[in-house]
Amino acid sequence: MVARKASELLSGLIEPSCEQIQMKLEDARKGFNHKIVILDDDPTGVQTVHGVSVYTDWTEESIKQGFREQNQIFFLLTNSRSFTAEETAVVHQDIARRVHEVSLQEGIPYLLVSRGDSTLRGHYPLETETMKNTIEEISNTKFDGEILIPFFKEGGRLTIDNIHYVQYGEELVPASETEFAKDRTFGFNSSHLGEWIEEKTKGVYPKEDTIYISIEDLRSQNIEAIKAQLMEAENFKKVVVNAAVYSDVEVFVIALLQVMKAGKTFIFRSAASLTKVLGGISDKPFLSRVELITEETSNGGLIVVGSHVQKTTDQLCALLNSGLVTGVEFNVHLVHDDEKFQQEINRVRITCEELITSGKSVVYYTRRERLDLGVNQGESELQLSVKISQAVTSIVTDLKVRPKYIVAKGGITSSSVGTVGLSVKRAEVVGQIKPGVPVWKTGEESKFPRSSFIIFPGNVGTTDTLKEIIEVLEGKPVNAMKDF
Template sequence: MHAVRRVPARAVRGALAGARRVVFLDDDPTGTQTVRDLPVLTRWGVEDVRWALRQDTPGFFVLTNTRSLAPGEAATRDREVVEACLEAAGREGVRPVFASRSDSTLRGHFPLETDAIGEVVAKHGGTVDAVVLAPAYTDAGRVTIHGVHWLRAGDGLLPVAESEFARDATFGYRSSRLADWVAEKSGGRLAAEEVAELTVEDIRGGTTESLRNRLTGVRGGRVVALDAAEDDDLRAAVLAVLAAEDAGMSFVYRIGPSFVRARVGQDAQPPIADEVLAGLVRPGAHGLVVVGSHVALTTGQLAELGRRRRFAAVELDVPTLLDETRADEHIRDAVAAAAAALENSLVVLSTSRALVKGADEAASLHIARRVSAALTTAAGRVVAARRPGFVVAKGGITSSDVATEALGIRRAWVRGSLLPGIVSLWEPVSGPAAGLPYVVFAGNVGDESSLADVVGRLEVL
């Protein structure tokens, strides 16, 4: 493999003058964990989008939560967001480019979401020359090398299709090579041999001009899969993407969190300093941790949190939640217990750890949505009854539902991470949760100590 070609973030920032503003349609809130000081919208009214466009940033997030939706609903939501963004951009005189930010372990609606974005762009007279596919998340050990997507596992790398994420009840897959994954997820409509690959050798051995020329040769909505073993690889690719856009190319991005950071010209930065946190967290108030994720890592993190500190555990039993005759009473009891416990301790509100699946993909998604709705309802009632010092939401869909439904967040700022490159803190600027520190913690990142570390940072302030 070629030696890394060092590309500083300031080189990307220098190329952003006159570049298109990026709208990151985030299918859950965890795409924010690699960046800081960018706006986040959980609603996409034209005036909300205009507010985001008026901020002096190279892009902003719109939280669509489409990973929790059935395919038809996800496509409809994406179309609504793009329509609103194009209307707002027209009023503000801004040229947007759209990114479908999704999971670095390849779970999500693809190519449905990029297709939906492209349809609306075409409806308004635009084109999508190519789809840039870059799922890497270097901070969490998700990298793409020689066209194959890998996960860090122990001291080595595991092909993503051999991981637990590939067995997801809703978004499972068999292919680790991105070109094959594209063909698999598109049902063969997008052929593997038609996927252009920019490998680490291409990126590290090329120049911005040569890579731009490779990109401008890709047309007709084909997919370009980007290798990325380090952030420098992505920044080199982003410079070429910006140059191709400046030459008239039109892309839609399907990306993981690391491309977000590269595209807005930010460096990997240290976690938020304690003195900054102290200005955000209300002293003396205990926190609420809301856990919906069922991956093994989350279960291990909960166990480690229990070993390191005392907390009041309030569990929502999934089979009971699925029983319409008992669900409401069960939620009321959980809310009362959690609100009472917040007076004296940290509270963890979680779903039971046994994953309940349906007979097929659609049924599994329906169960997941019912359980998430119950957890969100309970969390909102707890916060209304006794405002905590902070809220941590564990799991991508959980983070979205708690932000939008439980806390009523409409506009917020990403203030940065609580651990290196992972776990973002939002500062809500509107709604009943304005000023309440909100921590977005994906289910599949960190190690077993990460949840305890985050809570430890917040509770000692």
């Protein structure tokens, strides 16, 4: 399978009237009072929303608080992409049980959304199957199907003719042919979502048994045909939704809400775009420096780069070449020697503190060459990766000065910096600074209360996006037209 031009794949598909769709969506939402609980496997799932809460634990108290909020939607940050399969199963059992119990106590029905990576990495099907099985064991609920929508417009992730694509400029590359498919933990071979489901479920759910919602039906607003397909779902049947623009998702949600009113039950595995539509979240302009830097200070900012995907490395190089910040390389290959590794951690932290105090913004980043122990050393590499991640986070935990802003690059890095380094328990998502790059406002309980924490996924943006974000934060001119 080869890359295709976006214009070629989408030719002949006419987008319907947005105004007409919005009227139908508003009508379908009447009586839809479910609390939408989103389990986020890293902090980047809030890439499309604003004005909502993120809880960094899943205690009964936090879940109750989420149910009692006025907002229809809230996020639970599990960070499960960094967990073992066993840890993931336990966490999802606990969350499913608590959500169901709180739902009964509060008298509010719920929807569960497993927000996963738009490039198809993560603990699938483990997470959704665990929640399904747990809830069916403790209640009379039976799930008819699982809805899969990895579409994420802001990041250029489109599903067309059941093939999931990653956009690079004007080209759409099948997901299985990108670096993300070669992930050591969550790699995959197929871009066809039916085949991907069959691959991930080890043949339990064959591609022939999957329901496919076509773009043609979505663009023609063939609600009745889509509803008929959804009504056929039973025994946790998989439903793949094609989508290339937001209106595709909106038309699907109209049909979905109507069949839910007819008694159909679903669990969702999606990227970030579905959550915006389900939650009825409006568009919002990108955040400005005035909104992000609310407390003027002479201190510099802090950028943490842990992700090793090539896109991140390219963005890091562009930032370093810009002269906007000072770079400090963290030689994580010293992890084999405890004494030298601790010395390196201390050196990086102290250097960052000195630069920030002097008014200079600093980026500290892990050495770009991967630490490779050789063949059949996966478990050892995982253990070292955990040790390295803890070290990267500890620099924020032990930081003795308050930066004027904090940026974390990479999903797992962002999660660790937010939950451990900054001790955030609950944050408000205030919006995005760039397409697919969300911003938290940290809570009063955190290490640096009311700070702007910018969460930059490793697989999002163009080569210049990180540099352009720092230009915004530093009050420098920025060309906002480069991102897709």
